[in-house]
Amino acid sequence: MLSLYPLQSSKRCAVIGGSGFLGRHLVEKLLDKGYTVSVFDIRQSYELPGVTFHQGDLCDKQALLTALQGVSLVFHCASPAPASDDKALFQRVNIQGTQAVLQACTEAGVQKVVLTSSASVVFEGTDIKDGREDLPYAKKPIDYYTQTKIEQEKLVLKACDKEKGLLTVAIRPHGIFGPRDPQLVPILVDTARRGKMKFIIGDGSNLVDFTFVDNVVHGLILAAESLRPESPICGKAYHITNDEPVRFWDFMSDILVGLGYAAPRYHLPYTLVYGLALLLWLLSLLLSPLVAFKPTFTPMRVALAGTHHFYSCSRAKQDMGYKPVVSLKDGIRRTVESYPHLRHGA
Numbered sequence: 192m193l194s195l196y197p198l199q200s201s202k203r204c205a206v207i208g209g210s211g212f213l214g215r216h217l218v219e220k221l222l223d224k225g226y227t228v229s230v231f232d233i234r235q236s237y238e239l240p241g242v243t244f245h246q247g248d249l250c251d252k253q254a255l256l257t258a259l260q261g262v263s264l265v266f267h268c269a270s271p272a273p274a275s276d277d278k279a280l281f282q283r284v285n286i287q288g289t290q291a292v293l294q295a296c297t298e299a300g301v302q303k304v305v306l307t308s309s310a311s312v313v314f315e316g317t318d319i320k321d322g323r324e325d326l327p328y329a330k331k332p333i334d335y336y337t338q339t340k341i342e343q344e345k346l347v348l349k350a351c352d353k354e355k356g357l358l359t360v361a362i363r364p365h366g367i368f369g370p371r372d373p374q375l376v377p378i379l380v381d382t383a384r385r386g387k388m389k390f391i392i393g394d395g396s397n398l399v400d401f402t403f404v405d406n407v408v409h410g411l412i413l414a415a416e417s418l419r420p421e422s423p424i425c426g427k428a429y430h431i432t433n434d435e436p437v438r439f440w441d442f443m444s445d446i447l448v449g450l451g452y453a454a455p456r457y458h459l460p461y462t463l464v465y466g467l468a469l470l471l472w473l474l475s476l477l478l479s480p481l482v483a484f485k486p487t488f489t490p491m492r493v494a495l496a497g498t499h500h501f502y503s504c505s506r507a508k509q510d511m512g513y514k515p516v517v518s519l520k521d522g523i524r525r526t527v528e529s530y531p532h533l534r535h536g537a
């Protein structure tokens with residue numbers, strides 16, 4: 192059996208989606224740790240010594256095969272942005288694209304695939320407290336992003352085959368934040384600048400996991416380095432969080448106040464805001480042939496802002512010795528310092 196894994200100690204890897212927020216942090220850490228890295232992405236967003244860029248669409252198996260020559264470990268971190276509502280794009284990239292990635296990995300002799308999945312694969316818009324990995328996949332996923340992340344994770348875990356020499360694992364982070372994040376802080380600041388961050392949805396006591404990007408990177412690399420034929424992690428999913436659930440509105444307020452904006456103060460009932468968001472969403476659907484408008488308050492966002500959703504990472508602690516490397520407090524400080532251009536008045 193071991194002869195199937197002659198390159199187990201090889202430090203040559205590929206990061207699919209390596210131009211993105213998480214992907215680039217992962218690439219930088221891999222370089223620090225002495226890996227040789229190939230990035231495969233539909234766009235090139237930076238240059239770094241020691242990194243070879245391959246620009247292409249992950250649905251194109253031939254393009255992938257070129258990038259995967261001599262690679263023994265693949266991190267798959269590519270996805271369309273969750274904010275999009277383009278069902279066809281999600282299906283093409285997250286489902287057909289992931290099938291192409293798995294086929295290319297098999298043909299190129301890749302031995303390990305580490306997928307960045309999402310803890311949201313079990314979230315249906317209602318409370319999850321200390322959720323474990325054995326929770327069932329969401330029957331009614333909150334959006335196309337989540338729906339296709341579920342299919343993607345199933346495909347990757349099913350492909351784990353010790354006999355064929357391909358080992359797979361899925362990491363499920365939640366609410367990734369940190370320097371260069373194109374989503375969380377920019378959306379928050381944009382909402383504040385438009386004067387819409389005055390309200391707390393619900394009583395403000397709902398606990399949520401936000402995960403500093405370095406902790407996710409740490410979890411991904413630990414998974415890759417623990418992935419061996421005899422390891423319990425083969426073909427399984429693992430929550431990776433900061434392991435410090437925090438009140439959603441305290442986290443938002445810390446970032447806002449850190450950047451010089453006022454924290455939200457006035458409470459609105461959850462059901463009222465959710466109902467309004469549903470109404471707006473229906474209106475935007477009905478009026479879409481005439482005017483295109485995208486409401487800030489989508490039902491999905493209201494659910495994320497007003498419910499508990501935090502997850503246990505005890506499986507990752509037990510099976511791969513995971514422990515967060517940056518605390519929430521330090522993560523928030525480092526994030527705030529990294530956005531001088533988004534400060535109030537800048």
Ligand SMILES: NC(=O)C1=CN([C@@H]2O[C@H](COP(=O)(O)OP(=O)(O)OC[C@H]3O[C@@H](n4cnc5c(N)ncnc54)[C@H](O)[C@@H]3O)[C@@H](O)[C@H]2O)C=CC1
Nearest residue numbers: 208210211212213232233248249268269270307309366367
């Ligand atoms: N940001 C977050 O809070 C969370 C993210 N995730 C997952 O982490 C992964 C990385 O997310 P982020 O870095 O935040 O997103 P990102 O949008 O910054 O990075 C995604 C990268 O994928 C690339 N990409 C998209 N379509 C592609 C295609 N057809 N072919 C090749 N490359 C393509 C993009 O160009 C981009 O560089 C994703 O799989 C996402 O689902 C999971 C949980 C939370």
Ligand SMILES: CC(C)=CCC[C@@H](C)[C@H]1CC[C@H]2C3=C(CC[C@]12C)[C@@]1(C)CCC(=O)C[C@@H]1CC3
Nearest residue numbers: 365366375378379382399400487492493495496
């Ligand atoms: C924990 C988790 C899954 C976070 C993901 C990031 C985004 C979904 C959030 C980042 C900023 C959030 C935000 C709102 C909803 C959720 C986010 C987009 C609101 C739009 C919710 C309603 C408001 O009152 C304003 C909020 C702005 C920030």
